[in-house]
Amino acid sequence: MSWDFFLPVCVGDLVKTGGINQYVVQDVVPPKQLPSHISKFKAALRSQGPLCILEHFDTGYSVLQHCNSVELTVKEDTLELLVQVVSGLAASLPTLLASTSVSAAERKEKLNAVKMSVFLLCKLTETLESYSCRQSIVTAPGKGGKKGKASGEGLLQWDSEREKVLQALVQLLQLDIRSLWNLSLVEEEFTSCVTCCCYKLLENPTISHVKSKPTRDCIIHLLGILIKKYSHLLGASVKVIQLLQHFEQLSSVFAQAVSVWSTEYGVRAIIGEVIREIGQKSSEELAREGSGVKAFAFFLSELSALVPDLMIPNISVLITHLEGESHTMRVAVCEVLGEILVHVLCGDRLDESGKADRDRFFDTLQEHLHDTHSHVRARVLQVYARIVNSKALPLCRYSEVMELAVGRLMDKSINVVKSAIQLLAAFIAHNPYSCKLSSADLKKPLEKEMAKLREMKEKLKGQEPVAVIKASELWAAMEPELLEEKEEKDARTTAVQIAQYLRGEDGELKKQEMLVQYLRDTETFALQVERAISVINTMLYWKTTSVVQEAVQFCVTVCEFSVANSISGVRKMLPLVWSTDAAIKDAVVQAYRRLYLNPQGDTIRMKAQTLVDSLSELMVDASLGTIQLISVYGVQVLWERFTGKRETSDLHRRAAVLLLGMAARAEREVVLSNLDTLCSVAVGEKVTEDFLLARDTVITICSITDHQSKGAPFRLPQDHQLFTCLTQAIAEGVVMEDPYWQSFMEHAVRLIYFLAESPDQLCSRLLQRSARLLLDQIAEVSCVCLAQLLALCGCVAFWQVSHLERSVSAELRRRRGETEEREEKEKQMANESAMEEELGLIGASAEDTEAELIRKICETELLAEENLLCAFLPLLVKVCSSPGRYSHPQLTTAACLALSQYMMISPSVCEENIRLMFTVLERSAFPVVRANAIIALGDLTVRFPNILEPWTQNLYARLSDEVPSVRQTAVTVLTQLVLKDVLKVKGQVSEVAVLLIDPEPHITSLALNFFNELATKDNAIYNLLPDIISRLSDPERGMSSEDFNTIMKQLFSYITKERQTESLVEKLCQRFRTAKTERQWCDLATSLSLLSMCERGFKRLQECWECYSDKLTEPGVYQPLLNITAKLRRGAKPQFKAQIDEFEKRLTAVHTRGLENVESPEMDDENQKEGGSTDKTVMRTPLPAKGRPRTKRGQFSELEPSMTYKLQK
DSSP: OOOBOOOOSSGGGGGSOOSTTBOOOOOOOOGGGHHHHHHHHHHHHHHHOGGGHHHHHHHHHHHHHTTTTSOHHHHHHHHHHHHHHHHHHHHHHHHHHHOSOOOHHHHHHHHHHHHHHHHHHHHHHHHHHHHHHHHHHHHTTOOSOHHHHHHHHHHHHHHHHHHHHHHHHHHHHTSOGGGGSGGGOOOHHHHHHHHHHHHHHHTSTTTTSGGGHHHHHHHHHHHHHHHHHSOOHHHHHHHHHHHHHHOGGGHHHHHHHHHHHHHTSOOTHHHHHHHHHHHTOOHHHHHSTTSOHHHHHHHHHHHHHHOHHHHGGGHHHHHGGGGSSOHHHHHHHHHHHHHHHHHTSOSSOOOHHHHHHHHHHHHHHHHGGGOSSHHHHHHHHHHHHHHHHTTOSOGGGHHHHHHHHHHHTTOSOHHHHHHHHHHHHHHHHTOSSOTTSOHHHHHHHHHHHHHHHHHHHHHHHHSOOOOOOOHHHHHHHHHHHHHHTTTTSOHHHHHHHHHHHHOOHHHHHHHHHHHHHHHHHHHHHHHHHHHHHHHHHHGGGOSOHHHHHHHHHHHHHHHHTTOTTTHHHHHHTGGGGGOSOHHHHHHHHHHHHHHHSSOOOSSHHHHHHHHHHHHHHHHTTOOOOOOOOOOHHHHHHHHHHHHTSSOOOHHHHHHHHHHHHHHHHHOTHHHHTTHHHHHHHHSSTTGGGOHHHHHHHHHHHHGGGGGOOSSSOOOBOTTSHHHHHHHHHHHHHHTSOOTTHHHHHHHHHHHHHHHBSSHHHHHHHHHHHHHHHHHHHOSSOOHHHHHHHHHHHHHHHHHHHHIIIIIIHHHHHHHHHHHHHHHHHHTTTSOHHHHHHHHHHHHHHHHHHHHHHHHHIIIIITTSTTSHHHHHHHHHHHHHHOTTTSOOHHHHHHHHHHHHHHHTSOHHHHHHHHHHHHHHHHHOSOHHHHHHHHHHHHHHHHHOHHHHGGGHHHHHHGGGOSSHHHHHHHHHHHHHHHHTTSSOOOGGGHHHHHGGGOSSHHHHHHHHHHHHHHTTSTTHHHHHHHHHHHHHTOTTTOOOHHHHHHHHHHHHTTOOOHHHHHHHHHHHHHHHHHOOSHHHHHHHHHHHHHSOOOHHHHHHHHHTHHHHGGGTTSHHHHHHHHHHHHHHHTTOOHHHHHHHHHHHHHHHHHHHHOGGGOOSTTHHHHHHTTTSHHHHHHHHSOOOOOOOOOOOOOOOOOOOOOOOOOOOO
């Protein structure tokens, strides 16, 4: 063979006249003749083998030249032939390469065949890959058309053919074909031809998909061979960087590739080259769009997870990016450090160098917990969570990192807060301390062991000093004695003797020091856990769903690991089952199911026992919602516990009966079939011994009234054992001074009205019996017993009204409905439309008649002279109006509460006693009386709004009560009234705004919730703001500037619309004219600066110049307005920025020289010529006082409008 084949730079170069002995394509076959030439190629391959490529190269080259015009089948046939040629060469070359007597001509022939076939195969593969990508883009939107379907089949076929091409190339190149070249120097063009094909295939958008894994693996192995055997190391590192910049999806592919090249092929230098290329990227370069920074970051993270040990030698190159501007690269470097710490620099067997690197990496991570970018802070917390979960965090760093994590709970970024919660949960799940003990439990053991340690140290100090003996000297002294006894003692005895020589009192001291240090660390850990629990419990009512979900998960974690005080969060999250957010509701339901409804045990009964125990533990001192289902075995265990058959505490007996009530809500027969048992056990002869058990039993029995059907209501006769027991227990309890009698009485009276026939008659006899017992059995009536009788009267009055308006009214409607239905059947032959019209009129009229009947009964009959309730009303009025004579707190409280319940009966009773009620509200010396009066007046406002409307100001006045509990009650009641549109929102809302700075955090949270809810109503806060500002800045109120700023900062955060901002700017500017004091001017200016000023608002501010320009000499007016210009300048367009600068110069000129000396804005030029006096003046202008830090927003938990009152203790 007289010619050599040189791989061309361009495909077209092969048809040009080349150098001496250089192969040139002689005949480019036309497209129409290609099928026949390909047939000849096939025949030659069968007869001559792979060397036929030397004669038929022009055919393959012609297919490349006419690739856009020939049919797809021609290209596929050509590709198949070329794959067979390369595979044939891979099969025949090993014999040639192993032979030592190969002629130069034969070697040249084989080399030309290899280069020709590889060249054609790679170029044709690139062409077909480009064609398939174009086709996938064109046919992507298609939906089942014939063309799209055919294209889809072609693409699918190409995926399989592509894999065959790569396998053939791998088979060929993994042979040591370098010996075919002179001096075994493979020409660079050959290597580039194959690598270009590989990188072209990697540009496919689907290469990272799961379905492309075989192709991806072949490419990685083919490039690995080229890097190891064909000197492609530098080229690969550069190409990796280039492709990452343009194809972000290749991050995981190249991470896998580099790890394979460095491990399976032993080319570790590739990692250093690639990381060096990334490390040399400047911050400015990475900040540019299209720099591939995301791809670099993801590549580093993936690579560190695959080969963390190989990243350590190159980590110094990456550390420089931690100081760069790209937060994405900072995240990647931190994740690399995390992988190294988890997989490499962990355990106790590290040498000194490894420990130094580990500590340095941990210090770096801790620094970036305070990174300026929230994404970095969040990811570092996630890295720490991975480290903790892998148990790779040194014990000495637990306290420090956990303290930082607790601090991040206050972060302004939601993602950081969520990551901090996850890290704290990981700490609790993998801590080496005892979580079950609280810091209080650990205090005494720690003090005891510290005292013991001090005694041991003092004892050692009292002993004579002993000379220090080196270990070598000690062994020299021991050796002769040990050698003498060597024959008599075995190795174990010798080891024991050596230990005895070395052991002394110092060993005991070391043990004690370690114990004390462990207890200290445990106490510190317990304190941090308690702090974290208290903070995260408050997050259960945040408005951000994802944070609430994380908080719920944290509560589950701490409860599962039996952390001290963990039950507090579990109980606190229970009301969230009524959340309107489905995600939160589902998270809470799943949490309780996981904690309480997945019992452990070998048998069904053991599981039921565990279930009851866990639910009972939750019930103790908790307010529970509804649990719908308890198994049959669980109900049986509950009955055994309630009746005393199973030994248990009083608390768990009450929990058991409440759980039975919850089961009864799902199945009424659970309680109804055992009513006699409930009566005999809890409200029978021993009822006076435990009124709490009797109360909870009454609550359980009352649960059967939740199953009322559309038919006649379920009621029991008056002489039923239940009512006999209840009335006797109530009457006997009146003359007993039991603190739990009243709560039992309230629930018992409610049950009588819900379940008894003619409950008014029962309760009338109950009042007579109670009053008689009180007068007969006690010579001198005690205030406590009288208070209990008055409380009973009020409770009966309230439930009598409720019975009339709910039960009696509902029964009248039911009977009327039955009558109408019967009449309708009788009138089937009547005109249908006329009948409907007639029935509609009759129904409306009947409803009015029924309502009027109920009102008439309340107005005339309930307090008639023959009704026993009437006899107690004068006594109630006398006790409430004579606080000097009746000064007992419980009596006053009961009388006030009962009077308010009497006032619910009718408008006339309310009008007669309303002045007395407000007098009690304002002048009572007992906070509990004032708080109860607020609740009562709130319900009266709902019932008789017209009567209470003139007294609204008196209700708002209690917001400034000196007792926190009264203020808390007042803001809760007013929140309900305002948000339910019972009270009109007026300027008195400023009194609620003052509570935003209340010293009590809970009251501040309630006030904040009020405004959060009010902000959801259209323009409510916007309409109120001017009046609130005027009232709060009134000199007579005497509010400090700091407090005013704190309140206004919160209120102005609700103004988000440009139109509202513009209007408020004008309103506030106009108020400068009516403001009389400098303090009012300053408050108005501060309010303007707190607005989220927009361009339209700024324009309005300029238009209102005349309103405030004469006040600019005051620093308190000038500085806030100057702050407005500073905020507007950020990100402003050049034209708008010029307007801002002009306005600022005008402000400064007036502030410096006064309005009368500044005729126009142009005078600022003259001002500049006066030596820069303006700037100096601005520098001397005092800044306004900073406001208090804004409190966190809570979430208002809405009260049920039950119109019932509870005695506050």
